[in-house]
Every structure is written in C-alpha cells, then in structure tokens.
Amino acid sequence: MKNFRKVAIIGCGFVGAASAFTLMQHGLFSEMVLIDIDHARAEGEAMDISHGLLFAKPMSIYAGDYQDAADAAIAIITAGANQKQGETRLDLVRKNSKILCSVLTSLQKVNFNGILVVVSNPVDILTKVAQTYSGLPESQVFGSGTVLDTARLRYLLGEHLCVDNRSVHAFIIGEHGDSEIPVWSSAHVSGVPLNRFCEMRGHYDHDNAMREIGDSVKNSAYKIIERKQATYYGIAMAVQRICEAIVRDEKSILPVSVALHGEFDINGVTLSVPTIIGANGVEKTVPIALNNEEHTKLLYSADMLNSIFHDVQKMFS
Numbered sequence: 001m002k003n004f005r006k007v008a009i010i011g012c013g014f015v016g017a018a019s020a021f022t023l024m025q026h027g028l029f030s031e032m033v034l035i036d037i038d039h040a041r042a043e044g045e046a047m048d049i050s051h052g053l054l055f056a057k058p059m060s061i062y063a064g065d066y067q068d069a070a071d072a073a074i075a076i077i078t079a080g081a082n083q084k085q086g087e088t089r090l091d092l093v094r095k096n097s098k099i100l101c102s103v104l105t106s107l108q109k110v111n112f113n114g115i116l117v118v119v120s121n122p123v124d125i126l127t128k129v130a131q132t133y134s135g136l137p138e139s140q141v142f143g144s145g146t147v148l149d150t151a152r153l154r155y156l157l158g159e160h161l162c163v164d165n166r167s168v169h170a171f172i173i174g175e176h177g178d179s180e181i182p183v184w185s186s187a188h189v190s191g192v193p194l195n196r197f198c199e200m201r202g203h204y205d206h207d208n209a210m211r212e213i214g215d216s217v218k219n220s221a222y223k224i225i226e227r228k229q230a231t232y233y234g235i236a237m238a239v240q241r242i243c244e245a246i247v248r249d250e251k252s253i254l255p256v257s258v259a260l261h262g263e264f265d266i267n268g269v270t271l272s273v274p275t276i277i278g279a280n281g282v283e284k285t286v287p288i289a290l291n292n293e294e295h296t297k298l299l300y301s302a303d304m305l306n307s308i309f310h311d312v313q314k315m316f317s
Contacts, residue, residue, distance in 0.1 A: 001071060002114055005030040007243065008069035010103055011079030012036035015119060017045045018236035019076060020061070024049050026240055027057040028247050033064040033072065036079070070110035074243055077103055077130070080120035082230070096120055097129050097312050104134045112136075115246055115281045118143040118257070119239060123176045127257045128270035128309050133316070139282045143257030145272030146172040147238040149180055150255050152217045160213060161201045163189060170194070171255050171288065172217060173273050174301035180272075181298055182214045185291040242277065249279035258282050260302075264295065269302040269309075 007029045009016050013036075020034060036042040042063035050061045062068075069075055080096040100120065107116075116136060118127045127143030134141055149172035158165025170187035174180050187194040195206050203209060224231045245252035253274050260266040263285050264273065274286040290298065 002073055003031065003071045004073045004247070006032070006072045008033045008035060008072040008075045010035045010069070010075060010077045011120065012038070012042045012045050013078065014230045014232040015235055016076075016078035018232040019078060019119070019239045020045060021049055022236040022240045023243060024053070024059060024061065025056055026244070027059070028240070028243055029059065031060045033062060033068040035064060035066065035069060039063060066106040066110050066112075069107065070112055072112070073114045074117060074246060075107065075112060075114055076117045076119060076239060076243075077126075078119045079103055080126075093122055093125050093308060093312055094315060096122075096126060097315065100126050100129055101133060101316075104130060108135055114140070116141045117239070117242060119235065121176070122308075124257045124271050124305050125309055125312060128259070128305075129312065131259055131270060132313075138259050139280060142275070142277075142282050143270070143272075144176075144235065144238055144242060145257035146174070146176050146180060146255045147242060148234050149176060149217055151234065151238060152220050153182055153213070156213050156216055157187075157189075157194075160203070160209065161189065161197065163201075171274055173255055174271050174298050175305055176257065176272060178218060179297070179301040179304055180218060181294055181301065182210070182217065183288060183290060183294055184210050185294060186289050245277040246279060246281065251276050251278045251283065253277075253286055256282070258285060260285070263287065264290070264298055266299065266302045269306045271302060271305055
C-alpha cells in the first residue's frame with residue numbers, strides 16, 4: 001500500500017542531499033529514504049540531516065535500498081553524472097540514460113507505483129526515457145523542467161522592477177537548457193501587462209531589457225558552476241515546491257516537463273509547459289497564449305529534443 005507521507009530520493013550527490021535537507025525543513029513527509037550506489041554516502045547524509053530534527057519536525061530519515069522505496073508516494077531521481085570537459089551533450093545524455101534505466105529497472109522490480117519526479121539532467125530527455133521505460137502512466141512521470149528557470153526569471157524581473165517577485169507572473173517554457181523560451185507576451189505584474197508596468201517604473205527599452213534578463217536566466221547555471229562547481233540549492237527548493245503541490249493536492253500550475261500530445265502543435269515530445277499538478281501527478285497542461293515568435297521557438301525546442309531522444313533510443317533498440 002502506498003504511504004502518502006513517504007518520499008524516496010535516489011541519488012545523494014549535491015542535488016539529492018540538498019533536496020533531502022529542504023524537504024526535511026518543510027515537514028511534508030514523515031518518512032524519507034535515501035538511496036545511492038554509494039550506500040555509505042547515503043548513510044552519512046541521512047545521519048547528518050537527522051541530527052537536526054530537534055529543530056524541525058519528527059521524521060524518519062534513513063539510507064535504504066529500492067525495496068524501501070516500494071511504498072513511497074513520490075520517488076525523486078537526482079542520480080546522474082556531471083558533464084566533463086570535452087564531453088558532448090549527447091555523451092552525457094547517453095551516460096545518464098543508462099544510469100536512469102538501471103534505476104527504473106530497480107523500481108519496477110519492487111512494483112513502485114508512486115509519482116516519479118525526474119530531476120537529473122538533461123531533464124527533458126531523461127523524463128522522456130522514464131515515461132517510455134518506467135511502466136508507469138504518463139501522468140505519474142514528469143520532470144522538474146523549468147520550475148527553477150521560471151523562479152529565476154521572476155526573481156530577476158522583481159529585481160529589475162523593484163517589486164516583490166511573488167507579484168510577477170511569467171513562465172519559461174520548452175527545454176530546460178539553451179533553447180528555453182521566456183513567455184514575455186503573457187507576462188504581467190499583478191494583472192498589469194509587463195511592458196506597461198516597466199514604464200510605470202521608468203523602464204522603456206523593453207527589447208534590450210528582455211534580451212538581457214532572458215540571457216541571464218539561461219546562463220544562471222553556467223555562472224554558478226563557474227564560481228562553485230555545482231548548482232543545488234535553487235533546484236532543491238524547486239523540488240520541494242513540486243512535492244508540496246503533490247502532497248497537498250494543490251492543483252498548482254507549474255512549468256514541469258511533461259509529454260505533449262497535440263498541445264501547442266507538438267506531439268510525442270517531452271518538455272516544459274505550465275501544468276496543473278496535484279495528488280495524482282499531472283492533471284492537465286495549461287494552454288497559455290504565445291505570440292508567433294514564441295510559438296516558433298517552442299517548435300524549434302521540441303524538434304531539437306525529439307532529435308536527441310531518437311539518438312538515445314537507438315541504445316535500447
């Protein structure tokens with residue numbers, strides 16, 4: 001029987017450990033199992049986080065194996081290798097696809113039937129792999145997508161306009177990566193169209209501002225990695241937000257990586273669009289309005305991801 005207060009985190013590197021710590025702080029679950037090929041590392045992370053439970057809420061945190069994940073409501077996959085110098089994107093995709101398939105096989109063996117949240121990169125391709133080979137319904141398999149990219153966009157817009165970023169409403173859609181698309185045409189601040197609000201705050205060079213902010217969002221991870229070798233706090237908070245929407249059945253609209261079947265004129269590709277997320281996972285994508293340029297860029301992003309997935313799929317044929 002599924003335990004709706006239990007989460008499994010598979011992969012205890014920087015992202016997995018930061019996600020475990022963030023989930024512990026928010027008290028969404030009463031039980032958390034950490035799984036890693038390096039069992040000692042999982043034990044160390046579980047011990048370290050557990051020692052701070054006095055300052056949080058009661059919770060059982062331990063290192064385990066896939067059998068311990070069988071009844072988890074949510075399994076969060078962060079396992080994967082980082083891209084090495086001289087390694088192509090496709091090399092990384094192939095390597096992490098093999099790791100992911102090993103994880104999926106292990107989950108199938110214990111009859112896991114919860115919601116699978118893929119966080120490992122490249123997240124859109126790996127989410128498509130999980131949807132294809134996990135044996136779970138598509139509604140139960142999705143990726144963290146552009147939830148963090150969207151948070152970065154809203155943060156930078158808030159800074160630019162000197163307003164609370166929670167009052168900014170804008171999305172990044174498409175690939176979590178270089179072909180991501182800021183949806184400027186429907187962005188607004190508390191119901192006021194973005195360009196009009198910018199002018200209220202003394203900003204009139206809209207094209208340059210949008211280009212600079214969009215590039216800053218796209219290059220955020222590169223800048224962080226250049227300075228500290230990895231990004232993990234932001235994505236950990238994004239993972240927590242996704243889990244919150246599931247556990248509390250919030251029906252929240254988040255730009256997660258989902259399979260599209262005709263939406264936005266895209267079929268059979270997995271990428272990020274605003275999606276209603278609740279207790280059963282994906283409920284419905286949200287058909288936000290795109291202008292012609294945004295729609296063209298989304299189609300390009302989809303074509304690129306589809307091409308990469310077909311290259312990966314050859315490994316399994």
